[in-house]
Amino acid sequence: MTPIIEFDGVSKWYGNVIGLNKLTLHVPAGVTGLLGPNGAGKSTLLQLATGQLRPSQGTVRVLGQDVWDNPALNRLIGLCPEQDAFYEWMTGHDFVRTCARLSGLGRRDASEAADRAMDRVGMTEHMNRAIRGYSKGMRQRTKLAQALVHGPRVLFLDEPLTGTDPVARRDLIEAVRGLGAAGCSVLVSSHVLHEVQALTPRIVLLHRGRLVAEGHVREIRDLIDKHPHRIVLVCDKYRDLAARLAACPDVNGIKFLDRESGLLVETRQPDDFYARLPALALADGVALREVYSEDDNLEAVFKYLVNK
Amino acid sequence: MTATDAPPLRRPLSDMPSALAALFVLTVRQHTHGRRLLVLGALYLLPCVLALVLRNLPKPAPAEALEFALIFSLLPHGLAPLTALLYAAGVVSDEVEDQTLTYLLVRSVPRWALYLTKLLATLCVTTALVAAAVAGLYAAIYAGTPGFWDEVLPRAGRAVAVTALAQVGYCALFGFLGLLTRRSLIAGVAYIVAVEGVLANLDFVGRALTVVYYVRTLTLRWLDLPPEQMRRCQEVWGMADLEKLPSSGVCVLTLLGFGVVVSALSALWFARTEFRVKTPGSD
Numbered sequence: 001m002t003p004i005i006e007f008d009g010v011s012k013w014y015g016n017v018i019g020l021n022k023l024t025l026h027v028p029a030g031v032t033g034l035l036g037p038n039g040a041g042k043s044t045l046l047q048l049a050t051g052q053l054r055p056s057q058g059t060v061r062v063l064g065q066d067v068w069d070n071p072a073l074n075r076l077i078g079l080c081p082e083q084d085a086f087y088e089w090m091t092g093h094d095f096v097r098t099c100a101r102l103s104g105l106g107r108r109d110a111s112e113a114a115d116r117a118m119d120r121v122g123m124t125e126h127m128n129r130a131i132r133g134y135s136k137g138m139r140q141r142t143k144l145a146q147a148l149v150h151g152p153r154v155l156f157l158d159e160p161l162t163g164t165d166p167v168a169r170r171d172l173i174e175a176v177r178g179l180g181a182a183g184c185s186v187l188v189s190s191h192v193l194h195e196v197q198a199l200t201p202r203i204v205l206l207h208r209g210r211l212v213a214e215g216h217v218r219e220i221r222d223l224i225d226k227h228p229h230r231i232v233l234v235c236d237k238y239r240d241l242a243a244r245l246a247a248c249p250d251v252n253g254i255k256f257l258d259r260e261s262g263l264l265v266e267t268r269q270p271d272d273f274y275a276r277l278p279a280l281a282l283a284d285g286v287a288l289r290e291v292y293s294e295d296d297n298l299e300a301v302f303k304y305l306v307n308k
Numbered sequence: 309m310t311a312t313d314a315p316p317l318r319r320p321l322s323d324m325p326s327a328l329a330a331l332f333v334l335t336v337r338q339h340t341h342g343r344r345l346l347v348l349g350a351l352y353l354l355p356c357v358l359a360l361v362l363r364n365l366p367k368p369a370p371a372e373a374l375e376f377a378l379i380f381s382l383l384p385h386g387l388a389p390l391t392a393l394l395y396a397a398g399v400v401s402d403e404v405e406d407q408t409l410t411y412l413l414v415r416s417v418p419r420w421a422l423y424l425t426k427l428l429a430t431l432c433v434t435t436a437l438v439a440a441a442v443a444g445l446y447a448a449i450y451a452g453t454p455g456f457w458d459e460v461l462p463r464a465g466r467a468v469a470v471t472a473l474a475q476v477g478y479c480a481l482f483g484f485l486g487l488l489t490r491r492s493l494i495a496g497v498a499y500i501v502a503v504e505g506v507l508a509n510l511d512f513v514g515r516a517l518t519v520v521y522y523v524r525t526l527t528l529r530w531l532d533l534p535p536e537q538m539r540r541c542q543e544v545w546g547m548a549d550l551e552k553l554p555s556s557g558v559c560v561l562t563l564l565g566f567g568v569v570v571s572a573l574s575a576l577w578f579a580r581t582e583f584r585v586k587t588p589g590s591d
Contacts, residue, residue, distance in 0.1 A: 053584065101329075102416075103416050
């Protein structure tokens with residue numbers, strides 16, 4: 001697949017501090033999550049990708065173009081920055097319209113585009129109020145609106161869900177999913193794993209300026225052969241089920257989860273184990289109520305990868 | 309064709325004027341919002357009030373003396389450069405401090421054009437402020453005098469032109485200073501005192517490096533001053549021999565040329581400089 005964003009051997013130093021360390025990364029079209037703890041280099045990566053910073057070493061390309069000092073490319077990208085900064089005296093609509101005009105849209109086009117963008121993030125009702133009176137959720141939505149007002153092909157979102165209430169979070173997640181479905185490529189950063197998990201299964205993991213892993217959550221999980229897959233099985237007769245599982249060669253460990261009436265099963269051959277599950281579920285007296293893998297949770301994947 | 313092979317993008321030429329016009333308007337609006345304008349307005353009001361008080365004393369102060377002290381001395385030495393410093397030094401640093409520069413850098417405006425447009429808007433705002441101050445001072449000093457409409461008003465117009473030229477030099481200089489150092493206000497005040505204050509008053513060739521020197525020369529050449537006022541200015545400024553002073557054309561070209569060259573250098577500097585906006589996760 002043709003990469004939309006390309007980092008080739010990119011390093012970025014801030015004096016003696018390293019922001020990114022020999023990063024090579026090719027991000028394809030679609031929605032991709034950028035994960036890592038604070039200080040991992042996520043914001044540096046996004047600032048490099050949007051041409052705000054110049055790499056100390058290596059090359060950064062977006063849509064096949066060098067990003068530094070490339071105003072024509074800026075017409076095709078949008079950035080929702082992490083910092084909670086605005087021209088506070090403006091109304092939300094005024095701010096987004098100004099951003100549209102700065103992207104080269106004429107007066108009428110900019111105004112219409114601002115209407116559409118504010119509508120898309122659910123801010124139509126509040127768009128004529130001064131930004132200084134907005135809640136955190138409204139401010140995040142407005143930031144997203146300015147990023148997409150000029151119809152970019154690639155969108156960079158830096159911690160877009162930080163500090164938002166559950167309703168705003170749900171709406172923003174829906175908006176980002178919608179953008180992805182509409183053909184816009186999105187690179188969204190977060191240090192909260194379940195946020196990204198709600199947006200996309202394709203992730204890039206950074207730690208201390210280095211690429212730790214990239215790909216589908218399950219693909220990444222497959223890389224970790226040190227750690228067995230952990231699968232939770234919930235049923236009433238979980239002790240009977242444990243006895244059956246103990247005889248299976250692909251089961252490496254079983255732990256009782258008394259509170260959930262379930263078992264935590266560890267296996268190094270998840271495909272074989274999942275193939276065995278239907279038969280177990282149909283076995284007399286077992287009646288599995290719930291099956292889920294803890295390892296599909298990004299938190300677990302992230303912990304494994306940064307600690308290995 | 310892969311993305312890596314993609315040819316360079318060309319931006320539609322029609323985009324540029326719209327984006328630059330929006331940036332110009334945005335900068336003017338930034339300058340006209342906030343406390344800075346109120347503070348400067350109050351600062352400009354003080355000499356006007358002082359002039360009115362002194363003109364209405366039982367023994368009124370002579371209008372020419374007030375004109376010299378307030379319009380030819382206080383304004384070009386103090387208020388005009390201070391206005392330029394407060395606005396031009398913050399053209400970029402205020403956006404960095406407020407963390408809003410990001411919104412400008414990711415737009416389809418070339419960096420050099422971004423800087424020049426913001427500086428031009430700043431120049432327009434500071435010139436308008438100083439022009440209003442000149443007009444206000446002339447009105448406060450000369451309103452009601454016999455020659456107000458015939459002599460003073462045209463002189464006020466020419467004084468506005470001189471101060472506008474001075475703003476070109478000051479804004480270019482302080483804009484550059486704002487890019488060079490975070491302590492641009494301290495450095496700017498030091499420059500105003502040491503160079504435009506002290507150096508400009510020393511009668512040697514070095515004063516030709518100051519903005520005030522050209523402002524004074526243009527004041528003597530353009531303002532058509534009454535003989536008594538002319539003598540006072542020449543004596544105090546050490547510019548007795550007009551023949552030795554540069555012509556009006558040289559003064560205008562020097563101020564404009566200085567402004568253009570320093571602004572172009574600043575724009576190139578800005579285009580090549582990285583501005584790392586603090587994020588909540590960064591140190």
